[in-house]
Amino acid sequence: MKRLTGHLLVAMAFAFLAVATSMRTPLENEVTVYMLSCDGEPVDGVCYGKDKTYPPFTYKVSVDQHSVWYWTMGDPGMRRELSFCAVHDTNSWLCQWNSDETPKTSFGMVSGKYVEIATCVTDTTHRPPIQVPMWRWWLVRLREKLS
Numbered sequence: 001m002k003r004l005t006g007h008l009l010v011a012m013a014f015a016f017l018a019v020a021t022s023m024r025t026p027l028e029n030e031v032t033v034y035m036l037s038c039d040g041e042p043v044d045g046v047c048y049g050k051d052k053t054y055p056p057f058t059y060k061v062s063v064d065q066h067s068v069w070y071w072t073m074g075d076p077g078m079r080r081e082l083s084f085c086a087v088h089d090t091n092s093w094l095c096q097w098n099s100d101e102t103p104k105t106s107f108g109m110v111s112g113k114y115v116e117i118a119t120c121v122t123d124t125t126h127r128p129p130i131q132v133p134m135w136r137w138w139l140v141r142l143r144e145k146l147s
Contacts, residue, residue, distance in 0.1 A: 029090050032058040033114045034137035035129040042130075051140045054129050059109070061090045068095055068108070 034056045040049015055072040060079075062068070068082040085095040085108070094108040094117070106117045114131040 029061045029063075030058055031061070031090055031109060031112075032056050032134070033109075034132050034134050035114070036132050036137065036140055037129040053137060053141045053144060056137065061087055061093055063087050063089060068093060 035054040036047075036051045037054065038047035038049050038051060040047055042048070055074050057070050057072055058076075060069040066085050066087045068085050068087065069079050070082060071077075071079045082095040082097075084097070084099055085093055087093040091109050091112040094106045094110075094115075096106050104119060106119065108115065116128050
């Protein structure tokens with residue numbers, strides 16, 4: 001029993017440390033998106049299966065240049081630019097991956113929520129990941145690491 005308690009304390013300390021270190025105050029023009037997918041059937045926002053974490057993406061938005069830079073938690077040194085964007089502010093922007101006149105999808109933030117907008121519906125079986133609060137993402141991540 002003492003060993004189990006010790007493991008739980010270590011897990012809780014790890015979770016607290018992970019959340020505390022990731023809660024740095026982002027710059028005004030940065031937003032981090034935490035996403036989960038469900039391997040089962042989601043019903044009314046509840047996953048009847050296992051949640052799976054996606055690497056968090058941080059987006060740095062340049063309103064003046066109408067561009068967005070992004071990187072992942074696992075590789076913060078590899079920043080990439082999304083050049084084909086319409087930017088209103090940090091919480092409202094849409095981008096596409098290339099300069100196609102009619103892109104297959106646009107993605108970005110609308111009023112602070114991540115969205116993917118399909119312009120040509122070809123795959124109706126695809127379930128896009130859902131944006132979740134940072135604390136929920138870390139709880140699922142901890143469960144993945146301990147399993």
